[in-house]
Amino acid sequence: MDWQPSSKLAENHLILSELALVVPTRNNQRDIQAHLGSLEALRLQGAELVFVDSESSDGTAEAIRSFQSRFGGQFINQPPGLYAAWNAGVQAASRKWISFATVGDRQFVEGFQHLLEVACTDAVDAVLSPPLMRSGTKPISDEWPIHQLTRLQPAPRWWTQEESTRWLCGCLPGTVLGSAASNLYRRDFLLAHPFPTHFGHEGDVAWGIEIADHIRLAITPRSCAEFQVHERSNPLGAREQAERFNQLVQLATNRLEKKPLIKAELELRWAREKMFWKWILELEKAAETTVEQSRYIQFLEHENQTLRQERDTLSKKSFGLPIPYLSRGNLLAVRRFLKRFLS
Numbered sequence: 001m002d003w004q005p006s007s008k009l010a011e012n013h014l015i016l017s018e019l020a021l022v023v024p025t026r027n028n029q030r031d032i033q034a035h036l037g038s039l040e041a042l043r044l045q046g047a048e049l050v051f052v053d054s055e056s057s058d059g060t061a062e063a064i065r066s067f068q069s070r071f072g073g074q075f076i077n078q079p080p081g082l083y084a085a086w087n088a089g090v091q092a093a094s095r096k097w098i099s100f101a102t103v104g105d106r107q108f109v110e111g112f113q114h115l116l117e118v119a120c121t122d123a124v125d126a127v128l129s130p131p132l133m134r135s136g137t138k139p140i141s142d143e144w145p146i147h148q149l150t151r152l153q154p155a156p157r158w159w160t161q162e163e164s165t166r167w168l169c170g171c172l173p174g175t176v177l178g179s180a181a182s183n184l185y186r187r188d189f190l191l192a193h194p195f196p197t198h199f200g201h202e203g204d205v206a207w208g209i210e211i212a213d214h215i216r217l218a219i220t221p222r223s224c225a226e227f228q229v230h231e232r233s234n235p236l237g238a239r240e241q242a243e244r245f246n247q248l249v250q251l252a253t254n255r256l257e258k259k260p261l262i263k264a265e266l267e268l269r270w271a272r273e274k275m276f277w278k279w280i281l282e283l284e285k286a287a288e289t290t291v292e293q294s295r296y297i298q299f300l301e302h303e304n305q306t307l308r309q310e311r312d313t314l315s316k317k318s319f320g321l322p323i324p325y326l327s328r329g330n331l332l333a334v335r336r337f338l339k340r341f342l343s
Contacts, residue, residue, distance in 0.1 A: 016112055017046035020187070021101040022089030025064065026054040026080060028103040035103045036067045045109050048095050049073030052085040083195040083203035086180075090190045098185045104228035105131075105181035111224025115184040118156045118218050125189040125211075127156075127218045131182035131227035140229065145171045146178040149219065156220035161213065165259060168212035169252040170266045172273065173245040175205040182225035189215070200236070202244055209252045213259070238284045242277040249274075 021042060025032065043049055051073060053061045061075075068075060078088045090098055097119060101107060111129070119127045130147045133140045145167070159167075167176040177183065189211075199206040236244065249270050256263035 015046050016042060016109065016116070018096045019046075019112055019116065019184075020048040020050055020089075020093035020095035020098050021107070022086060022093060022098060023049060023051045023064075023101040023103070024054070024082060024085040024089065025051060025056060025060050025103055026085075027056045027058045028060045029056075029058040029063070031104050032060050032063045035101070035105075036063065038106050039067075039101060040071060041109050042107065042112065043071045043073070047112070048093060049101075050089045050093050051075045052078050052089045052092075054078050054080040054085055081197055082201070083197045083207075087190075087194040087197075090187060090194070093187060096187055098187050098190055099183065100180040102179075102181050102228075102230075104230060105179065106134075106226040106228075107181055108225065111182070111222075112184070114220065114222055115224055118220050119184050119186070123216050124158065124218050125186045125216045127184040127220060128176070128178060129182045129220045129222055129224045131179040131225050132223045133229065134226050135229045142229065144178050145174060145176045146219075149176065150221035153219070153221045156218060156222075159217045159219060162262070164215055164217045165212045165256070166262055166266070168208040168215075169256060169262070170269055172248045172252065172270065173202060173205065173241070175202075175208050177204055177208050179225065179227040180204060181227060182223070199247065200244065202248060205248055206251060209248065209255055212252075212255060238277075238280050242281060245273065245277060 019042075021039065023035075023039070028035070039049060049072070051064045051068075053064065053075065055077070064075060067073075074092055076088060076092055078085045086100060089100075097116065099107065099112070099115075115127045115129065118124075128146060130144070130150050133142045149167070193207070193211050195203050196206045196210065197203060252266065252270075253263065256266070
């Protein structure tokens with residue numbers, strides 16, 4: 001279905017009074033001041049701010065409190081866990097629409113005005129947009145599935161249920177949702193469908209699978225925010241990543257039991273991905289074997305060097321008579337000497 005501009009929001013000058021920004025934080029002292037500065041314009045336009053801090057100990061919470069004294073907003077404490085913090089922020093918010101202002105990402109008034117305009121219908125549960133990608137201060141050309149989907153799309157549109165199901169379940173282990181900082185979610189929908197907290201950093205991927213067959217999605221090609229490429233504090237190894245992928249596939253398989261055609265199509269895609277992870281694990285196993293062999297060779301070389309040093313040390317000691325190095329040739333010479341001496 002083609003998207004049509006909303007006259008209601010146009011008449012209201014696209015104000016942001018229906019938007020709540022959930023800001024999860026945990027020890028972000030290095031970036032928090034710049035991030036708070038980027039939120040000022042959104043707050044002045046009427047957006048609600050809900051800060052969810054997870055036991056910060058580096059001054060992050062104090063910086064937020066100082067910002068609150070000037071610009072308002074809620075502040076709640078939540079034990080560590082990204083998606084638990086998101087859920088807590090959604091519970092505390094009071095506006096119709098939600099976005100997640102992850103520290104380091106940049107969000108714009110004009111971008112949210114556009115997202116709200118696309119979302120101005122009771123039938124839409126979320127609006128997705130492709131974020132601009134950034135590493136530090138430099139733009140980068142990394143792409144996610146949402147960038148590929150919107151590259152040839154001239155205008156916003158609503159997805160059919162089949163499209164939503166196919167893409168939310170089919171991009172594993174990634175997700176077509178992209179960055180939550182560049183999306184808009186209806187709060188009532190998030191309250192009814194909170195983010196799962198037992199899939200690690202793939203909680204939003206699992207959420208997309210769980211709601212794939214009944215969410216009403218709109219997608220727009222316009223980039224409405226910047227995503228800062230973050231390094232994971234505890235990155236998963238290849239084996240853990242493969243296990244997480246299999247968990248997500250199993251979740252999607254269960255959700256698609258009543259959609260056999262889509263399930264059959266996606267199983268072909270998952271099979272290729274499984275072959276990829278099998279190949280990666282074989283390479284990792286070979287690399288581990290090579291490392292072990294290298295360590296053993298280094299150990300033998302170290303032992304050989306130690307023995308050489310001990311031999312050299314003994315050869316320099318005086319035992320009354322000089323004791324030559326007893327190689328095989330030297331042993332034969334000693335044997336011949338003793339035979340003549342004793343005969």
